[in-house]
Amino acid sequence: MIFGQDPWDVYAEGLKRCLGSIRIRELLLQALRAEWGGKGDFQAMRAFLTRPEIRSLPEAQLKRLTALELTHEAHYQQYFEKDQGEADRLYLESLAVMPTLPALCYMIDRPGTNMAKAEDYARQALELDPSNNSVRTTLGVWHAVHGRSSRGLKLLKETRTWGDPVATDFFRFRSPVAQLFVYGRLIIRLGF
Secondary structure (H helix, E strand, C coil), rough: CCCCCHHHHHHHHHHHHHHCCHHHHHHHHHHHHHHHEEEEEEEHHHHHHCHHHHHHHCCCHHHHHHHHHHHHHHHHHCCCCCCCCHHHHHHHHHHHCCCHHHHHHHHHCCCCCCHHHHHHHHHHHHCCCCCCHHHHHHHHHHHHHCCCCHHHHHHHHHHHHHCCCHHHHHHCCCCHHHHHHHHHHHHHHCCC
16 A cells, blocks of 8 residues: 555555455555655645544544554654654654554653653553564663663563564664664673
């Protein structure tokens, strides 16, 4: 849907085959993201949420789609507009509607998140998806860079073992300066 044919055609075909699928709706919302052709215009995603087949969904599914739409806007503000304040506002608004993995993962690693909050966001995310290695990797990076290097490296090594691509890349492709920083903090903390 996202990288192939017209997403609306795939969406219509998907609904014919599985009318109740929330995943089909989530993927169309993702395909309508501003950075994939919208040039910062969020109207397509917002308009999608007002369609009759969306408005008639159960409340929990409608909340989920609304929360995901806000995370897509926040992602755009963070990475394309470089507006951290607006990204924070949108992620927090998303979490107020319904906690989702993208918003919780962002909150773990957002500037200014303290250790207790990072751990709490990770706990919430793992309640949503207990086997999500990406959450553990994000928390591992947070710990590795914010002074708990041994905890961070332990989490990153575990998730690398489980095949998480971000953790694997952290060890394989991370710049020597970043690795030196993380390992240096660990050495200092251990007293060598």
